[in-house]
Amino acid sequence: MTVLNVGIVGTGIFARARHLPSYQELPNDFKVVAAFNRTKSKALDFAKVAGIPEDKVFDNLDDLLKDKDVSFIDALVPVQFNVATAEKAIAAGKPILIEKPIAANMKQARELVKLADSTPLPIGIAENWLHLTCIDVVKPHLKRIGPIVSFTHNATGPFVTESKYLATTWRQHPEHIGGFLSDGGVHQLALVTHLVGNFGSVSALTRQLRPESGTDDIVFSTVQIKDSDVIGTFTYGSAYGATDKSVFLKIYGKNGSVVIDLSDKRNSVVKVQVGDSAETAGKEEVYPVPTDESFGVDSEFLNFHEAVVKKDKNLYLGNTRAAFHHLACVAAFLESASKHGANVEVETI
Amino acid sequence: MTVLNVGIVGTGIFARARHLPSYQELPNDFKVVAAFNRTKSKALDFAKVAGIPEDKVFDNLDDLLKDKDVSFIDALVPVQFNVATAEKAIAAGKPILIEKPIAANMKQARELVKLADSTPLPIGIAENWLHLTCIDVVKPHLKRIGPIVSFTHNATGPFVTESKYLATTWRQHPEHIGGFLSDGGVHQLALVTHLVGNFGSVSALTRQLRPESGTDDIVFSTVQIKDSDVIGTFTYGSAYGATDKSVFLKIYGKNGSVVIDLSDKRNSVVKVQVGDSAETAGKEEVYPVPTDESFGVDSEFLNFHEAVVKKDKNLYLGNTRAAFHHLACVAAFLESASKHGANVEVETI
Missing domain, CATH: 3.30.360.10 (Dihydrodipicolinate Reductase; domain 2)
Structure with missing residues (x-):
């Protein structure tokens, strides 16, 4: 069993209402260790609930990405920021899970597919359905x-x-x-x-x-x-x-x-x-x-976990090509x- | 109460399984008095069930249309014959109820609308739904x-x-x-x-x-x-x-x-x-x-009855313009x- 350390980027409603509970339901696989949010006070609130120490609440994405403790990024940002966020994660050598839809428009969606194709890192879209x-x-x-x-x-x-x-x-x-x-x-x-x-x-x-x-x-x-x-x-x-x-x-x-x-x-x-x-x-x-209270999110996380641990991006179902088609x-x-x-x-x- | 005498043209399955029973359920409004079918033996069989005397089983549509006892025609023929049948009924001065769809194609459907427009006689399409x-x-x-x-x-x-x-x-x-x-x-x-x-x-x-x-x-x-x-x-x-x-x-x-x-x-x-x-x-x-075992047919017949008795073709819901649109x-x-x-x-x- 490998526990992956998760860095949450975007600590809004869904991070708190669903992603965090799912990670907490799977303590043998995940630990939420770091967070960043544009409004820092929100990240600090989230950190309290998540049990993240204050020094792991970052002032910017770049610092979070530099954190060697972070195994992968879970980005829950408005989708127009998906490409830029993925780009930085890839540059930092971190796998990244990104919220659906894949991007704000087809041009960006195509960029994200190319980005994902360009790296062996798992770049997943959180398509829990x-x-x-x-x-x-x-x-x-x-x-x-x-x-x-x-x-x-x-x-x-x-x-x-x-x-x-x-x-x-x-x-x-x-x-x-x-x-x-x-x-x-x-x-x-x-x-x-x-x-x-x-x-x-x-x-x-x-x-x-x-x-x-x-x-x-x-x-x-x-x-x-x-x-x-x-x-x-x-x-x-x-x-x-x-x-x-x-x-x-x-x-x-x-x-x-x-x-x-x-x-x-x-x-x-x-x-x-x-x-x-x-x-x-x-x-x-x-x-x-x-019944699955997580509505697919737990399984999705485990699927991403497997792709990250086995270093095989093809194992993840919600890949950028699938998500591209949906958009x-x-x-x-x-x-x-x-x-x-x-x-x-x-x-x- | 006016009992209308019905001349059935086309004594096939639906004439026997639904139209005849509906007329028989409404004896104060209808009496089936005459029949014609291309295969005469089938018309004779139908006549027995319907209680039509043998001399009212006609050898051709024209003779049936000449029968002064017949108040209106109920034509259940393959729809490609709808226009020709309606044309003859109108020429004979008989209202006519015709099976849906209105015609075999849009050209014929348009012809039937024009025919219906050209006469004060009720020309109804049996749109029981x-x-x-x-x-x-x-x-x-x-x-x-x-x-x-x-x-x-x-x-x-x-x-x-x-x-x-x-x-x-x-x-x-x-x-x-x-x-x-x-x-x-x-x-x-x-x-x-x-x-x-x-x-x-x-x-x-x-x-x-x-x-x-x-x-x-x-x-x-x-x-x-x-x-x-x-x-x-x-x-x-x-x-x-x-x-x-x-x-x-x-x-x-x-x-x-x-x-x-x-x-x-x-x-x-x-x-x-x-x-x-x-x-x-x-x-x-x-x-x-x-529940209506006739699935609208009884009401449809009564609606046509009213249009015929009141000599007001506009009273009938299943008019040719409505049926034209459906086709x-x-x-x-x-x-x-x-x-x-x-x-x-x-x-x-």
Whole structure:
């Protein structure tokens, strides 16, 4: 067992509410040892909760990066700073885990892929939805339903006025494309593309329902999966009035179907039906999805841990090429919407 | 009370399985008095069940149309014959109810609209989904959820190998555009457009999953509602392997949402949530939809009855302009799909 020492860059809400607890749940693998935040008082508050000594709360990123005790950087900064932060980490020889989406725009995303390609260091994007427990539940059944022919992904919900995440200024005045559509959308896209395949092209319409969103906040799209016959729809947005939180991915195969229903985070299920027609359909099978309070973050950290310890960047699932694709899908949604729903190819590297 | 005498043209499955029972359930309004079918033996069989005397089983449409006892024609013929049949009925001065879709293609559909416009006689398309009981249930609540902003319609199901409807040669070798996509699709489109508004443009992908379908049998589409900001997705097809029969329309408003869930025909429900955000959301209200074994056909017949008796063609809901739009949406799906999902305007009259 190797304990990796984590340097946290950006000690905001998610660092405190989720990353720190996950590191603390895995004391055999991680120890949070250093922190930096633009507003130092916040870093000091975080340090108290994290048990970081005051002299390991740094005044700038460069000093933190020089700290030999730090095994890797966990950067939770507004995404427009992802490239610069990664650049410095690589220069300092530190592996880095970066918050999704990969970057604020496709130009930066491409830069980050190149940066990651240029180093043997693991450069990971924290795409925790690639590690959802539902994936392990559904994967063995996907083979049973035969070749995939189409899918419907629907993730819609009510606007949460008092969301602490929403209240952050970088979300209300997004410098990253798509605002909430990329912020939360890449999560949805990680799940869908991981199970169904990368998107080849999309025809999308978007709208801004809430001034608080800063930009368009719902997307309705038709999707063509790359290099295949698979087609589907992708619907995402949590800017509505009262409505149920509905998150489901239905995958239709030639020999059956599966539904991953994440509408209730703590009681998620996978439903499976096998058979090539109504007459030969087996009984519906329902598999509970094990609850993971970290919603994939613990597994993601362990996956990054493995890549760092084994010095093999390819072991990490949320690599920059995967994350590039997720943001590229959002970029394609926006481009298509700007052309009134024209079919648009998803950018490739 | 006025009993209208019905002349049935085309005595196939649906005439026997649904139209005749509906007329028989409404003896104060209808009496089936005459029949014609290309294969006379089938008309004679039908006549026995319907209680039609043998001399009212005609050898050709013209003779049936000359029969002064017949108040109106109910034509259940393959849709490529709709225009010619309507033309003759109008020439004979008889109102006519015609099976959906309105015609085999948009050229014919336009001809039928012109024909209907040229006469004061009621020319109705049997769009029974315009008369589903769920519509009465949902309408009062639609106002409560404020202006509509988007919608998701999903109607997918398993392939029913032994369907008696599927076995008809005109379905297996369709002369009408879209095959099953228009045959069943116009039902779905009747419901959606009646509640949400006419489609302005679509971006669609289609596929043929079953050789038995004769042509493409699934459609996944993004939709822009005409002259409005409303956007949504429309998904339709019953050509899958084992999967649940899922038929739902979710309408999101600025002040809440409604879901019409018709997945279980006999236990359909309307779910309503009112409120402008998660915090102000009221409790979910669930309204059962009264079961109607005729699935709208009885109400549709009574609506046509009223139009005929009052000599006011505008009273009938399933008029040729409404039905034209439903087929035009299918035509737009197909055109968009042929252009790999390009955005396509829906034809207008």
